[in-house]
Amino acid sequence: MLNHTPLWKSLLILVMVSFFALFALPNLYGEDYxxxxxxxxxxxxxxxxxxxxNEVLKEANVVVKAAALNDTQILVRFSDDSNQRLAKETLDRQLEDKxxxxxxxxxxxxxxxxMFGASPMKLGLDLRGGIHFLMEVDMETxxxxxxxxxxxxxxxxxxEEDIRYKSVKKVxxxxxxxxxxxxxxxxxxxxxxxxxxxxEFSELDGLKVxxxxxxxxLAETKSYAVQQNITIMRNRVNQLGVAEPVVQRQGAERIVIQLPGIQDSAKAKDILGATATLEYRAVDYENDVIAAAKGRVPAGSEVINDTNGRPVLLKKEVIAAGKNIVDAQSGIDQYGLPKVSISLDSKGGAKMSRFTKKNxxxxxxxVFIEYKPTDKLDKNGKVxxxxxxxxxxxxxxRGHFGSKFETTGLDSPAEAQNLALLLRAGSLIAPIRIVEERTIGPSLGKENIANGMDxxxxxxxxxxxxxxxxxxxxxxxxxxxLAANLIMIVGIMSLIPGATLTLPGxxxxxxxxxxxxxANVLIFERIREELREGRSPQHAISSGYDNAFSTILDANITTLIAAAILFAIGTGPIKGFSVTLMxxxxxxxxxxxxxxxxVVNTVWGGKRLEKLPI
Structure with a gap:
């Protein structure tokens, strides 16, 4: 029969639209502060x-809508942002740094x-508000x-190869x-x-290589530095407790970090930009530290001052470093002083075990190491x-130990907590500097959403x-x-884990x-054309859809290719636009x-018609 859609196909279309409508529904319920x-x-x-x-917030006269505990967090809901901000100030004071x-x-x-796993679309920084950082990795370091x-x-x-050498030095x-x-x-x-x-090895005169x-x-080293810093930044963002953050590479040397909902840029900068790490070194007790401090430093050793400015003579060889640390927890030792309990990976633990057994x-x-930005610029204009x-x-x-031990000598519990956080998240492969920083308020995000929806x-x-x-x-x-199309777009955006709706989106x-x-304009015009040429309504419908298909396909494929290219080479806003377009x-x-x-086949298909309402 001409213009007949089988029942199974109609049911399949209905199921598909209903499925995406189900996952689009959460977007109608809004959000709580x-x-x-x-x-x-x-x-x-x-x-x-x-x-x-709950007790602390009640005493501070903060109106709480709901509070719940799950495995990873406590979530307290409020009806407005004024109660939310008052609650944050109160809890920051009461809960301290724990x-x-x-x-x-x-x-x-x-x-x-x-129950179906449905959740609303993730909103970008320009719609939700928060902090945007563009960071650049110091490639020279x-x-x-x-x-x-x-x-x-x-x-x-x-x-290990039993090859005798005079020196191995960096020049x-x-x-x-x-x-x-x-x-x-x-x-x-x-x-x-x-x-x-x-x-690349080159032999020089004087038995040198x-x-x-x-x-x-060189390219692999730079790429590795950026990729490792991205991994570490993700760990640090997790330590900040940010929901739905964005941490991604931009270009050869830069990292984009977006923290939706966060408004305290000072704390975020302190954690994300910090480069603190530790090194465990043997003390060179066999040589004179005073003579070394005056310039007569033995080969294989160096002088580093302690927190009081006194020189300490250390072996250059590092027993274990921040990159070997897999866990770090702050606490208080038996004397009431701050400490950090360290756990090393297998490589670091093996080296520490060999060293302590012999020593x-x-x-x-x-040794506490930190990279700090100066006022000076290099030849490329970078800090x-x-x-x-x-x-x-x-x-x-005092005894043989391996991957688990404690570090003391820190100035305060706060320093121990910050150091533990940074060591847990990982030490940066190279320092980073903030190239761009933007803070977008929640009110601006609301205005953007309202304007976009309008x-x-x-x-x-x-x-x-x-x-x-x-x-x-x-x-x-x-x-x-058209309505089904909008519902499906929202449903798919809500379903895709990494998809984020932005203002360009x-x-x-x-x-x-x-x-x-x-596409419907093309189809309907073809149907009209067929009717003008004297075709029957049923034949006009069939020919209209069949003849317009190739034109519609060509037009949409070329646009899809353009959108895919925008997604592949674009960044930030361009990606957001291309995702929704695709x-x-x-x-x-x-x-x-x-x-x-x-729908057309169901309403008009298979019937004897004199004309079509088109």
């Missing part, structure tokens, strides 16, 4: 803390929708640290190795070339970071009015498809509203061609 209380592993979230929070108190917006999704690691590794490798951007004889030099070059294929990074190795009764020091080091603790090794609704109403006036009842069918939806009916193109193809044909 909320405060999210999270914690490190050293503190507990329990019903006693929840009761304490817990992270963050502003948030909590969705009002009913329990029956939560990243390369310098890579060469420091290479220096230590090469010494170990030469010792500018390459390594210089000096050997005692030709045989050692040849053997070293053979072994090092095999072990370090990313380096240089090792310089190849272009590929019971000898001293070991803890120069200054490396500050101080010995925070010296202790005699634009969508105005476009929607004007298109609906035009289609009904121009295409009569067939225009109503196109409007049904709303612009993409507005554009999709216009494009969604474009989703809108795909859903509009479905609703304009498949859904409208099913």
């Amino acid at each position: 909320a405060i999210q209380i999270s914690t490190s592993k050293s503190e507990q979230l329990d019903t006693a803390l929840l009761d304490q929070v 817990y992270t108190v963050a502003l948030n917006l909590a969705p009002n999704v009913p329990d029956w929708l939560k 990243a390369i310098d640290k890579a060469l420091d690691d290479l220096q230590s590794d090469m010494k170990t490798s030469l010792r 500018s951007d390459y390594m210089e190795l000096t050997f005692r004889d030709e045989e050692a030099l040849d053997k070293a070059v053979f072994n090092l070339k095999r072990k370090y294929p990313g380096y 240089t090792a310089k990074m190849s272009e590929q190795q 019971i009764g000898n001293p070991m020091a803890v 120069i970071f200054e490396k500050e080091r101080r010995v925070i603790n010296q202790a005699t090794i 634009a969508i609704m105005l476009g929607f109403i004007l298109v609906i009015a035009f289609m009904v006036l121009y295409y009569k009842k067939f225009g109503l069918v196109a409007n049904i498809a 709303m612009a993409g939806i507005v554009l999709t509203v216009g494009m969604a009916v474009d 989703i809108g193109i795909i859903t509009s193809m479905f609703t304009a061609i498949i859904l409208t044909r099913a």
Whole structure:
């Protein structure tokens, strides 16, 4: 039968639209102003803390809408932002530094929708409010640290191969190795070339060899520095307790961080930009520290001052460092002083175990390292970071230990807590500087949402009015498809875990509203053309859909390709626009061609008609 849609196909279309409508529903329920209380592993979230929070807020005359405890956080809801901010100030004072108190917006999704795993769309910073950082990695320091690691590794490798050498030192951007004889030099070059294929080795006069990074190795080192810093930044953001953060790479050396709902930029900068880490070193007790401080430093050692400015002579070799730390918890030791309990990874634990086993009764020091930005700029106009080091603790090794131990000598419990947080999150591969910082208030976000929704609704109403006036009842069918299209876009955006609706994304939806009916305009005009040529209504419907299909497909595929390219090479706002545009193109193809044909076939298909209401 001409223009007949099988029942199974109609049911399938209905199920698909209903499915996406279900996941679009949570967006109708809005959000509450909320405060999210999270914690490190050293503190507990329990019903006693929840009761304490409720009591503290009641005493401060803060009106609480609801408060609930789950496995990872306490969420307190409020009816307005004034109670939310008063609650944050109160809880910051009462809970001190033991817990992270963050502003948030909590969705009002009913329990029956939560059973299906439905949740509202994630909103971008421009719609929700919060803080935006653009950070740049200091690549010179990243390369310098890579060469420091290479220096230590090469010494170990030469010792393992029993190759005698005079020195292995870093010179500018390459390594210089000096050997005692030709045989050692040849053997070293053979072994090092095999072990370090990313380096270019050149032999010099005087039994010297240089090792310089190849272009590929240099690019890999830079890429690794950015990627590792991104991983560490994600860990630090998690420590801040931010809901739905964005941490992603931008270009070769930069990282974009967006913290929705957060308004305290000072605290965020302190945590995200901090570069503190620790190194565990052996104390060189065999040589004179006073003579070393005056300039006569023994080979393989260096002088670093302690927190009181006194010189300490340390071995250069690092036993374990921040990169080996997998967990760190602050606390108080038996003398009432602040401490950090450290857990090392297998590599660091093995090195620490070997060292302490051989050095019971000898001293070991803890070096605190921090990179601080200066007022100076390098030749490229970038901020120069200054490396500050101080010995925070010296202790005699009393017994053999490995991956778990304690570090003391910190100035205050607050310093111990901050250091533990940073060590848990990981030490940065290289320092970073903030290139751009923006704070977007929640009120501006609300205004953006309101303006965006007004634009969508105005476009929607004007298109609906035009289609009904121009295409009569067939225009109503196109409007049904348009409504289904919007529902499907919202449902898909709510379903995709990484999708975020931004202000440009709303612009993409507005554009999709216009494009969604474009296909129906082509189909309806073809139907009119067929009718003018004397075809029967049923034949006109069939030919209209069939003949317009290739044109619609070509037009949408070219737009889809353009949107995909924007998504691939664009950043930030451009990605937000391209995501909604791509989703809108795909859903509009479905609703304009498949859904409208099913409706048209159901209403007018298979009937003897004299004319069509088009």
